[in-house]
Amino acid sequence: MMITLAGGRQVEDYANTECPVCGEEIHHAVVCRKIDANICDTHCRYCRHYMKVTQKCSYAAERKNPALAMPDFKY
Ligand SMILES: [Zn+2]
Numbered sequence: 781m782m783i784t785l786a787g788g789r790q791v792e793d794y795a796n797t798e799c800p801v802c803g804e805e806i807h808h809a810v811v812c813r814k815i816d817a818n819i820c821d822t823h824c825r826y827c828r829h830y831m832k833v834t835q836k837c838s839y840a841a842e843r844k845n846p847a848l849a850m851p852d853f854k855y
Contacts, residue, residue: 783811794818814839 783793794817799806801815801823809818814829814837824830829839842848 799823813837 782790784790791811793811796817797806798804799820800817801819804820806818806820808821810821810824812819812824812827814827824837827837829837829842831838838848
């Protein structure tokens with residue numbers, strides 16, 4: 781399924797309704813490129829890749845430049 785982002789860009793959505801991080805059913809889903817699935821938005825906010833200032837995920841940039849990489853989710 782394709783979803784449209786705020787900027788009009790279309791991205792592929794994932795089909796999972798169960799969150800691979802906590803194992804619960806997802807209520808507010810976000811697309812996580814790191815896990816490659818939908819996850820709860822709560823995990824996204826606490827992920828090291830989430831940048832509070834820009835509210836964006838730094839995962840793509842870190843994948844290109846592994847020196848920027850940081851540890852995984854904290855629960
Ligand atoms: Zn979850």
